[in-house]
Amino acid sequence: IDDRLFRNAMGSFATGVTVITTENAEEVHGMTANAFMSVSLKPKLIAISIGENARMHQHIKEAKQFAVNILSSDQLTESKQFSGQLNLESEFTFLNYKGLPTLEESLAVVTCELHSDYVVGDHTIFIGHVTGVKLQQKDPLVFSKGKYRELKELEDLKE
Numbered sequence: 001i002d003d004r005l006f007r008n009a010m011g012s013f014a015t016g017v018t019v020i021t022t023e024n025a026e027e028v029h030g031m032t033a034n035a036f037m038s039v040s041l042k043p044k045l046i047a048i049s050i051g052e053n054a055r056m057h058q059h060i061k062e063a064k065q066f067a068v069n070i071l072s073s074d075q076l077t078e079s080k081q082f083s084g085q086l087n088l089e090s091e092f093t094f095l096n097y098k099g100l101p102t103l104e105e106s107l108a109v110v111t112c113e114l115h116s117d118y119v120v121g122d123h124t125i126f127i128g129h130v131t132g133v134k135l136q137q138k139d140p141l142v143f144s145k146g147k148y149r150e151l152k153e154l155e156d157l158k159e
């Protein structure tokens with residue numbers, strides 16, 4: 001199967017966008033990720049999938065904790081910055097929440113202790129045990145078919 005066909009097909013599954021944040025030796029690291037899902041309610045577990053070449057891979061292994069910042073539609077700049085599409089090093093401030101750096105304007109923040117990790121192909125799936133959750137009344141940033149989008153409500157189907 002052709003890589004581009006696979007990516008186009010996977011990209012047709014619309015997702016939100018997150019920035020994973022963690023801290024090692026007082027240095028904050030962030031990375032944009034859309035491979036995120038809720039896994040379990042009791043106990044509360046979530047999963048992220050990080051490519052083997054991403055620096056974040058090693059940062060999470062060392063810190064053994066991370067935050068998932070679910071981006072709002074006004075955080076396009078953050079998504080671009082933390083995926084290497086922009087370089088605005090000095091413009092980001094991080095709010096400490098449950099001992100982790102987080103992005104204040106996020107739609108939701110989920111802080112986690114590393115529960116387990118599984119090497120699967122060229123990615124590692126990190127399972128996080130949730131230690132804190134924050135939620136704001138905002139709309140999500142959406143990623144679909146390789147483009148950033150905003151949500152628009154559909155009209156109710158009429159009989």
Ligand code: FAD
Nearest residue numbers: 028029030032033034035050051054055056081082083084
């Ligand atoms: P770096 O390349 O070191 O960091 C990424 C960028 O963030 C760099 O430009 C860096 O300057 C900046 N940055 C880091 N820390 C800070 C800081 N403290 N202050 C300011 N800037 C900082 N890859 C995956 O593995 N899994 C996914 O689920 C995934 N989903 C993605 C979804 C989208 C919508 C996009 C656009 C990309 C996605 N990627 C995903 C790709 C991933 O975001 C990039 O490959 C990323 O550059 C890898 O980051 P890194 O850990 O190697 O860290």
Ligand code: NAD
Nearest residue numbers: 006007008010011012034035049050051083123145146147
């Ligand atoms: P794209 O067309 O590369 O991505 C569309 C979809 O394909 C993504 O949502 C994801 O589901 C899948 N995908 C892309 N690269 C993948 C990878 N290396 N491993 C597993 N699944 C992958 O979209 P784009 O706008 O060109 O993406 C920007 C960059 O971010 C690219 O370099 C892409 O590889 C990377 N990215 C990586 C992942 C990931 O590792 N899970 C997810 C999204 C984007």
